[in-house]
Amino acid sequence: MKEDGLFVVVGGSKSQVPFIQAAKDMGFKTVVFDRDQAAPGTALADVFYPISTHDTIGILDRCRQMTREQPLAGIITSSAYTLPLKAVAQAAEMLGTKSFSVNTVELVNDKSRMKGLFCCAGIPTPKWAKATSDQAATSFFRQCGSPIIIKPASGTMGSAGVSLVTIEAEISPALADATKASRDGTALLEEFCPGREFSIGGIVADGKVNILALLEKHNLGRQHHFTISGFDMGPHKADGGFEKKVEAILRVARQTVTILEINNSFFTVDLLLTDGGPLVLEAGVLLDAKVDRLLAFSGIAVYDMICRVATGQSVKFPEPSFKRGYAIKFIFSDRAGKLRFCKRQEGTASANRYIIEWWREEGDYIQPPVSIADTLGWVMVEAEDVGSAYETASKIASQEHFEIEDDQ
Secondary structure (H helix, E strand, C coil), X not given: CCCCCEEEEECCCHHHHHHHHHHHHCCCEEEEECCCCCCHHHHHCCEEECCCCCCHHHHHHHHHHHCCCCCEEEEECCCCCHHHHHHHHHHHHHHCCCCCCHHHHHHHCEHHHHHHHHHHHCCCCCCEEEECCHHHHHHHHXXXXXXXXXXXXXXXXXCCCCEEECCHHHHHHHHHHHHHHCCCCCEEEEECCCCEXXXXXXXXXXXXXXXXXXXXXXXXXXXXXXXXXXXXXXCCCCCHHHHHHHHHHHHHHHHHHHHCCCCCEEEEEEEEEECCEEEEEEEECCCCCCHHHHHHHCCCCHHHHHHHHHCCCCCCCCCCCCCCXXXXXXXXXXXXXXXXXXXXXXXXXXXXXXXEEECCCCCCEECCCCCHHHCCEEEEEEECCHHHHHHHHHHHHCCCCEEEECCC
C-alpha cells in the first residue's frame, strides 16, 4: 500500500540503509540528507539532498520547502551525534510528527546533568562528580577510596576518552583524555563498581515503554578504553539466579526512560548489576552499538517498528523473551594499515546459524580499537543459549578473515 507523505532519514551511511529500506517497503517517498553523495543510502532514497547531517539549519529549511507540496510523515536518524539528533527533534516538532524532544537530546548528551536527575529521582547510580582540574579529581578519588572511571561529561560516543584510574598518578593523563573528548571540556568521575554490565534496549511509543531485549555487554578491557566487544541476549543456561534479577533490572530501566522523558524513539539504558542490585550508568535515544542488527537477526522487525512509531502508526511489540541465545561479536584489528580480505563468508556452523557483516571496505585504512567506530565488522550467531552463542561468535570473529598491509 502506498503511504502518503515524505519519510526523511538524516544520514545515508550503511547504518541508515535498513531504515531507508523499511520506509520504502511501507510505501513512503524517502528523502535522505548527507554531505557524502556516494553514501550507500543516497542511491536507495527517492530524493537525496547533499546537506550535512550536522547542518541543522539547512535540514530544517529544506524540510519546510518540501512540506509545502507534500506532508512530512516522519523523520528519523541513527546517528549518535548531537546535531543530527537535534535536527530530527526540531523538524518533528516544527512539522508535527512523532519524535524525541530537543530537551531529551540535550539531557542524554550531558552525562553530569543526567546523573543529577538520576539522584533527584532516586534512580540508583554509582557515586559521581564533575571535574576539570586534577585537584578536584584527586579529591574524588581519595573520597571513594577505590578505583574510579574518568570519562567525557558531554557529547561523546562510545568509549572515547574513558579510563579506569587505580592510582593517583593516572589521574592527570586520564582527565586530559576525557576533557579533550568532551564537548564542554569537562569530565565525569564515577566510582568503579564491580558487576556485570547490561544494555536494555527498546522503543517508546506515545509514552509507553516497550522493552525489546536485555543484553549483556562485553568489552575489550582497560587497554582499549573499555571499547564494546559484543553483546549476548536470550536464555542463560542453568542460571536461575540471574533470571530472578531480571525483574529489578527491567523495572529500573523503565523508571530511567520515564524520568528522562524519552518518547517516540528507540532507547538504551546501560547499567551494572552489582551484588547490591542494578546501578544505572547512562541512557540514550538510540539503541546501543549495532544492537539493531542483532535484533533484526533474531527476527524482530525493529526497522519497521521505529518507522511506524515515527509516522504515528500502531505497533505490536513482542515480549523481551527469547527461546534461543543470540550474540554479536565485533571484529577489530590489532595493528594499523590497509585492509585486505582473505574471505568474506556467511553461513552456518554446526547447529549454530551465523552471519558476518562487514562495516569497512577493502583498502580502507584501519587501526587498533580506540572506540567502537574502529570495528571492521561483526559476527552474529544464533545458538541454544547465550553462552554457546557468544562462544561461537568469538571463535568465528577470531578466524583469519582479513590481513593488514603495512602503511608505507
